[in-house]
Amino acid sequence: MATDPTASLGSITGHDLAAVPDAVVALLGASRRVLAIGHESPDADAFGSALGVALAVEWLGGRATAMSSDPVPPMYDFMPHIERIRAEPDPDLDYDLIVVSDSGDLGRVGRVAREHAELFGRVPILVIDHHASNEGFGAVDWVDPSAAAACEMVALLLPRLGVPLDALDGTIAADLMAGVIGDTGMFQHPNATPRTMRVSADLLAAGASIADVARRIYRNKPNAQLRLFGRVLARLESDLDERLVWASLEPDDLVRSGASAEQSEGIIDLLAQSATAEVAILFRDLGDRTRISTRTRDGGVDAIVLTSTFGGGGHPRAAGATVMLPLAEARVAVLAEATRLIDALGPR
Ligand code: 5GP
Ligand code: MN
Secondary structure, three states: OOOOHHHOOOOOOHHHHHOOOHHHHHHHHHOOEEEEEOOOOOOHHHHHHHHHHHHHHHHOOOEEEEEOOOOOOHHHOOOOOHHHOEOOOOOOOOOOEEEEEOOOOHHHHOHHHHHOHHHHHHOOEEEEEOOOOOOOOOOEEEEOOOOOOHHHHHHHHHHHHOOOOOOHHHHHHHHHHHHHHHHHOOOOOOOOOHHHHHHHHHHHHOOOOHHHHHHHHHOOOOHHHHHHHHHHHHOOEEEOOOOEEEEEEOHHHHHHHOOOHHHHOOHHHHHOOOOOOOEEEEEEEOOOOEEEEEEEOOOOOOHHHHHHOOOOEEOOOEEEEEEOOOHHHHHHHHHHHHHHHHHHHOOO
16 A cells, blocks of 8 residues: 555654555455454553554444453543453454554463463464564564554554544544553653654644643542552662662552552652662562562663563563562562662663
């Protein structure tokens, strides 16, 4: 398909659109019954990219299911069409394509891929992802680590498919904007590129309000969640002349604050506000296992290197892992590895 810059609302360039592989356009354009899914513990980019793909397929006359292994956290209720997210494949649809977005490997899809292993083994998979750690696991893989969000990629894909970015009254654009704003931290992380801004300008022109989306994602928290943040932040610890900063969330914190486990989302980004931290780490107690979220300073420790030691991954500045140890032991092991990586940077 020829690239048509006039399909853009003004800012996305023909060069931007040409970055979408023809094989991706051909495969998705030819598919009529599509299952679209992002990663478990979903965020705005996981939901936005899956919804964007599903709505585009329907706009082109096909049928689609947008799915998630985990339920939709209430903070994402504002995303248009979020009620479309299903927990199970549609038994009435004989899928001809599965689109896995925002997931560095198939395991990140979570429960659905495990419970429907036969489906995921039989139906061709199209991967649309921006994690540098992604080695590809589909029939066609589109992995672009220069994209700030999977939603940035889907926003380039839509015009290539012939779906205008302002289709469905700008509601697709609003979902894609949510993913871009979430993954760039309101355009403040170093992953926000000129292309991210061009895509966002067109999403804005299509009717997606940056102000509304940013408020709903970042300034709309239940007070119990703020109490949880306060408890955890009050226990901030540091080492290596404060270049290593961490805090631990214990089950008691949830009970005492009245917050839910998913409301710990955002604490790591507050820890990362530290002026001294090369590496910020949040530990979350899962009983026999421990979740870690890490953030690292630009030009410093690679968060992918830190988390991959523990079977995780993500981006150079933001990554996570599930450590197969209880909290106290996981903390010792992860802090030792973080210390080694900070020491390797040399003196400040
Ligand atoms: P967060 O710390 O916000 O949960 O995650 C930061 C980034 O790391 C996200 O892009 C997320 O997709 C990725 N990530 C988090 N946990 C894991 C994990 O267990 N495995 C992999 N491969 N990536 C993860
Ligand atoms: Mn993402």
